[in-house]
Amino acid sequence: MISTFVKLNLAIKDIAQTKRYKEYALTDIMTGLKSRYAYTIFEAQQKTESPSNALHLIFLDIDMLKKANDTLGHVAGDEMIIAVSKCIKDAFGDVAECFRMGGDEFLVAMTAETELVQERLAMFDRLVSQWHGRYVDSITVSYGVAAANEHPGLNFEELLRSADYMMYQRKNRKPGENNL
Numbered sequence: 557m558i559s560t561f562v563k564l565n566l567a568i569k570d571i572a573q574t575k576r577y578k579e580y581a582l583t584d585i586m587t588g589l590k591s592r593y594a595y596t597i598f599e600a601q602q603k604t605e606s607p608s609n610a611l612h613l614i615f616l617d618i619d620m621l622k623k624a625n626d627t628l629g630h631v632a633g634d635e636m637i638i639a640v641s642k643c644i645k646d647a648f649g650d651v652a653e654c655f656r657m658g659g660d661e662f663l664v665a666m667t668a669e670t671e672l673v674q675e676r677l678a679m680f681d682r683l684v685s686q687w688h689g690r691y692v693d694s695i696t697v698s699y700g701v702a703a704a705n706e707h708p709g710l711n712f713e714e715l716l717r718s719a720d721y722m723m724y725q726r727k728n729r730k731p732g733e734n735n736l
Contacts, residue, residue, distance in 0.1 A: 584656040586634065587641030595655040595663065602665075602712040607704040611665065611712075612673045615719040616644070616699040618660035619730060624692055632691035636660070639687050639695055647680035663716075670703060677701070698727035 582594040590598075618640050625633035637660055644654050644662055652666035666673055677699075684697055700722025702715045710718065 584641075587638060587656050589641050589644065589662065590653060590655045592656065592658055595657060598653060598655070598665065599712065607710070607712050607715055608667050609705045610667045610669065611704040611715070612668065612670070613702045613715050613719040614648075614664040614666065614673075614677070614699055615702075615716070615723045616640070616662040616664070616697050617723055617727060619696040619698055619727065621660040628691055632689075633660075635689045635691050636695050639689060640684070640697055643680055643683040643687065643697075646683055647676050651676065663719075670705070673701070673703070696730070698730065699723050700726060 582591055582597075583589070584591045618636055621633050621636055624636055637656075640660070640662065641656060644664060648654055648664045648666060651668060651672070652664045655663045655665075657663050666676070680697075684695055687695055689695075700719045702710075702719035702722065704710070704715060707715060707718060
């Protein structure tokens with residue numbers, strides 16, 4: 557009887573530990589956003605069907621992160637990454653899937669009417685513009701938005717490339733950015 561209880565207790569602990577490991581794999585440790593691994597699962601699900609007409613992909617990249625890392629140190633760059641992720645969570649976290657794609661790149665996948673997407677982008681812009689840090693005084697973020705209803709016929713991967721392209725177009729228009 558005791559042996560059965562011990563085995564059951566160990567099995568429960570193994571299940572809990574497995575659940576924690578899965579959560580760790582799906583969450584970016586620095587930012588608390590969904591991880592790149594979580595994105596690959598999301599992407600695989602999206603590729604099985606045509607994108608919802610209400611799908612909006614927002615690809616984001618922190619401006620001047622490399623310069624901050626090179627001149628102020630990685631503690632400053634980390635501060636910027638954490639700050640932007642908090643702005644993303646605060647603006648989109650309750651209505652979208654939010655991923656850290658790697659480094660200073662993020663993706664927000666939002667299935668909503670364009671008006672709500674624009675409201676949340678305005679909220680994000682406001683949060684970013686109001687932020688001040690300990691090592692870095694301010695941050696700016698370039699982003700591109702691709703909406704399935706504006707690009708009929710594009711699959712998920714093409715829609716993502718479109719958002720990424722628009723983000724780089726916007727980034728290249730900023731003075732001093734030089735694709736950093």
